Amino acid sequence: MHSLPLSARRRTTRALAPIIALGLVAAACGSDEAADEPADEPAETTAEEPAEEPAEEPADEPADEPADEPAEEPSGVGFASLDEIAALCPADIAPDKLVFTTFPGQQEAMDPVTEIFTELTGVDIEWLENGLGDRLTKLAAEKGSPTIDVALVPIAETPALLANEIVEPTNTDLPNYEQLIGPAKYDGGYGVSALQFGIAYNPEFITEVPDSWLDLLDPAYSGAIALPSMPNSGGYALLSMLSIIGGGDESDLTAAIDQIAAYKDDAHSFIGSSPTVEEQINSGEIQMYLDIGGVAVRAKNERNVPVEFVVPAEGAPLSINSLVIPTGSDHLGCAEAFVAFMLGEESQIAWAEAFLYGSTSSVLELDPELASSLYPAPGATDIVDVDWSVIAANTADTLDYWNREVTS
Template structure:
């Protein structure tokens, strides 16, 4: 009898938790947890929609969404580069919703049929702890080629393309600049200077902040934040040029809260939602031209940018990541 009572009590508790969560919009977020919380809290305050967030890097997020497609456990995928959302569309994992705000976005910031919309955009760059390099009598790099300097052996952190869309953007940038074979020759030559390949796209900036590494490669908001907070961090945009991410969002097919998911898409693409990028100090660049990125955030026209077609990025991702694993890691 005691076992039955305990079982019944557990069932009631589980039911209560399920009911509680059923009222919330469930978001799989591939935006870093701190900034995702800032934006989603601002969305909840503006609209009254409760949000339950689960953080997943872009690769694991896509795998989980695909694994759950028969019974989706989330309503919307928030973040990850647009090529990931193109893949999700092609695999039948998302639903079209052309937001009324889509007309304010450039073509590269939205799907023509409304399957995904951009949230923000950011360039790649280097984060440099100038104090640590100075103590080692090592120069501050100004280019991709500089990173091959033997003075940086075992000092650089960057994400792994196997789990991070950020690292895949590095590959695509180098591909555009050097050709495919040249890009992989470069990455293989850079490998001895890599301290670690992180699972998360934003982990290198965390390591930079605590002095675990003096050189980090990722999208730049984490570096801009450290510099703004007074850390001895310099943000470098390599002279050859950098790629940039277009972080996007998609409503998942079979979403339990489609109306609330549409509200998030509409709010994030509105002037109010885009202004929240700077108001909450995310250091992300807005995708609407009528909204400023705020103090300390560079405008894209001040950086040499390397553009990659999202369709190419999506179609070649598995092949290029597998080549990186083979050519660079030797696996």
């Protein structure tokens, strides 16, 4: 398929060692997509340091002492205790329930772990599963008097929610906040899981493995490729990668939109998410599309959808699932306790096991077999650094241009 332009490789992160806090396995640091420069921190302590110390110190200096200072935990902290979390929601202020709104399909997988929170605090979790558009509309309509206590949104939505005072600023003193990786720390929310984008394809029809984002615009597959609709994190990811391949970046997506506009008549459709078109994927009507790694692999493993997933040679952006707390909550302390719990060990393992999402913890230890199946996997070097705050700041102009050039 397409050869890889050298300019496309320039933004691939520098082994992204701390993003690699994503799902950290024992001695490996394990972080959808996205914030500060975490990649430089681990350099402070390298694997070679222990070998050098004995040479400088006499034999009476124990050679194995450096093992007590692991480089993979730059913050020097671990998970908060459940007692610490429960202290935020004492019985005298605890409501009967908290309302948590998120994407469809998450309650079934995550309910067992949230029952631990209920046992801990006596507070039930009422799940409100809906589409992102409905969720954002409800958050905005209830500004200042929310019926929602905690919401899950893509990281790209967080800056606007904060700027419009729809959500609370981040509480950096929250238990379990300090152990988050850099990309999961930003104002207005808390990164709870990481997702990696790529290309899903049906190998019965696509016999040559896609190796570039440009393959999603290949006229050889006219009528068989589904592209992401907008606004959509996957759509922004594709536009960002097309821009980077062309020598630009995520700050100006107009040229990438022009590429989509030129191909739109060849696209099968523009879709919000792959589960909504699984019938067409199963039939071979849709043969290639952008997807989230964990979503595509679970579709294959759990529902026998005939797809394989690949991260293109140029690499791929991450997106972060962000937990936000609406402003004006009557249950702020308990909402913060729930967020702290969701950032903790039990919940981080559940996100990975249920959805194959990368962890946002810098200290989590996962079973190696599970860790290797995550997108992004611990130690991933195919992550492209995209600044979602820049994308968010330009959302209005981007969508206006998209609607004029692609939708119309």
